[in-house]
Amino acid sequence: MHCQSISIGWQSSMNLSPPGFQFLPINYQALFLSQTNIKSFISCAQTCHSNSNCRIFDFDDQSLLCRLFEGNIITMGSIVASSSAQSRVGSKIYYAEQFNNL
Secondary structure, three states: OOOEEEEOOOOOEEEEOOOOEEEEEOOHHHHEEEEEEOOOHHHHHHHHHHOOOOOEEEEEOOOOEEEEEOOOOOOOEEEEEOOOOOEEEEEEEOOHHHHOOO
């Protein structure tokens, strides 16, 4: 699956799935942070970006449900087909240069 990457500030970028996918964590209770109804995909991404524990989010444009998760998307779950064609997954990307002492 090809993911799109967008920059949402100097601290991180987001990998985005195409529409029609959701995040399936290996341990829902351990990785789940919160869920809320929110107005847009971008608002959901910003909510994740502003939460230091959030690493993964998914948003369904039909239900306006935004779910936030912690953990590494590669080892902590899977991106799977969603029953909603309007659901997308995003994950934060951090770059080592941001943590260097300047």
